[in-house]
Amino acid sequence: IAPIAIRQASLVPTMLHRMLAAGVAFPKSLRLILLGGASAPPALLVDCARLNLPIAVTYGLTEATSQVATMLPPSARQKPGCVGKPLLYNQVSILNESDIELPSGEVGEICVTGPVVMPGYWQDALATQQVLRGGWLHTGDLGYQDADGDLWVVQRRSDLILSGGENVYPAEVETVLRQHPEVADVCVVGIPDVEWGQRVAAAVVVKTNQTITGDDLLDFARARLAGYKIPRLVHFVVALPLTSSGKVARSQVIELLSHVSGSTGVAHAP
Numbered sequence: 001i002a003p004i005a006i007r008q009a010s011l012v013p014t015m016l017h018r019m020l021a022a023g024v025a026f027p028k029s030l031r032l033i034l035l036g037g038a039s040a041p042p043a044l045l046v047d048c049a050r051l052n053l054p055i056a057v058t059y060g061l062t063e064a065t066s067q068v069a070t071m072l073p074p075s076a077r078q079k080p081g082c083v084g085k086p087l088l089y090n091q092v093s094i095l096n097e098s099d100i101e102l103p104s105g106e107v108g109e110i111c112v113t114g115p116v117v118m119p120g121y122w123q124d125a126l127a128t129q130q131v132l133r134g135g136w137l138h139t140g141d142l143g144y145q146d147a148d149g150d151l152w153v154v155q156r157r158s159d160l161i162l163s164g165g166e167n168v169y170p171a172e173v174e175t176v177l178r179q180h181p182e183v184a185d186v187c188v189v190g191i192p193d194v195e196w197g198q199r200v201a202a203a204v205v206v207k208t209n210q211t212i213t214g215d216d217l218l219d220f221a222r223a224r225l226a227g228y229k230i231p232r233l234v235h236f237v238v239a240l241p242l243t244s245s246g247k248v249a250r251s252q253v254i255e256l257l258s259h260v261s262g263s264t265g266v267a268h269a270p
Contacts, residue, residue, distance in 0.1 A: 005029035012037035012246045017044055017185070020051075032056055032073070038247050039153060039171045042080035043178055049077045059083035059153050063137055065116040068092065069151045082150050090114040092151055094144055099134060102144070107154055110143045111136040142169075159250060161190030163198050166228045173231065176224045177202060180217060182210035187240050187248050188231065191258045201233040201257040205240060235260050 006027050011019075016035060033048075036058035048055045057076050060067035069092060071084030086092045093101050094108040102108045117137045120128035131138050142160065143153040154169055161168040170188040177186045185205040190198035206212055214234040221230045241252040 008032045008034065010034040010036075013040045013044055014038070014185075014240075014242060014248060015246045016048070017041075020044075020047060021184070026051075026053060030054065034058055034070075036060060036067075037245060039155075040081060041175055041178055043175070045076060045080040049080075057081070057083050059151065061139055061141075063118045063131065063139070064090075064112050064114075065118075068112050068116070071150070075150075079150065082146075082152050084150055086112075086114075086151070087116075090116060092145070093136065095136070095138075099136075104145050104147050104149075107142055107144045109157070110139045110141045110151070110153065112139060113137065159189070161188075161198050161200055163190065163193075163200060163228060164196045168200055168229050173200065173202070173221075173225065173229055176221060177204065177217065177231075179224075180212065180220050182207050182212040183217070184208075185240055187250065187253045189250055189254045189257060191233070191254060199232040200229065201235070202231040203235055203237050203240060203253050203257060205238070206236055233257060233260065 007029055008031060011033060013035060016033070030053075032054050034056050040057050045055060045057070054073040055076050056070055056072050058067055058070045060069075067087060068090055069083045069086045071079065071082050075084060076082070091113045093111050093113075094106065095111050096102055096108045113136050117132075120132060131140075140157040141153060142155045142157055143151055145151055155171050159170050161170060168190070170190075173188040174186050177183055177188070183204060184207045187203045189201055189203075191201045193199040202217075204217065214236075217234055218230060235257055237256075241249040241256075243249045
């Protein structure tokens with residue numbers, strides 16, 4: 001039987017990261033890797049560009065037939081992390097809390113309109129009214145459009161951390177922590193705190209045979225992040241929990257870090 005020529009693959013960032021770490025040899029027949037489902041770390045995209053892998057970064061959600069915008073490989077190399085322009089017939093607008101459109105560069109809620117948008121949730125009129133307003137699907141995701149009209153997804157709103165009245169985007173903190181040469185992977189979440197509402201906490205996977213400590217990582221973060229964005233809790237884990245689709249199971253990370261001994265300071269790996 002002749003081998004199957006794989007021309008296209010659809011992956012989430014965690015899958016691709018692990019494939020690169022395992023040294024997977026991608027077939028020469030591969031023409032496109034559609035990367036979506038979660039925020040793609042810029043460092044991962046830089047690694048893919050170095051290996052000449054054809055990555056198309058995409059953004060979408062089930063309520064919009066899974067795909068809203070896509071950045072094709074040549075452009076993805078120039079703007080690591082950007083998800084590109086809306087697909088044909090789709091329109092994207094960035095709105096504030098009063099549903100007023102924001103200018104380029106300002107972060108707000110990503111809203112979508114077009115034939116790909118669902119008519120509503122099955123037998124749930126209230127939920128439908130909450131997300132379909134003024135002809136737009138309100139995704140609940142935060143992002144902005146740059147001067148070229150390209151879309152950048154900053155954070156899923158449900159993952160946003162509100163600590164002492166300040167907005168902390170987990171993706172930004174994760175990007176910084178992943179820059180440490182001894183960090184293999186990281187998930188940043190907000191855990192309940194009586195004084196601050198939420199505290200920034202990080203579950204960290206260390207590369208094999210490395211001996212980084214929580215204090216080392218915090219010193220690294222202090223040089224690169226504003227004080228309110230620095231994790232108040234660092235906990236080392238063997239691996240991050242994943243959902244069945246390969247995304248990081250943030251709810252499980254929150255549960256784990258909320259029950260770490262004392263829930264204060266820095267928790268070190270055993």
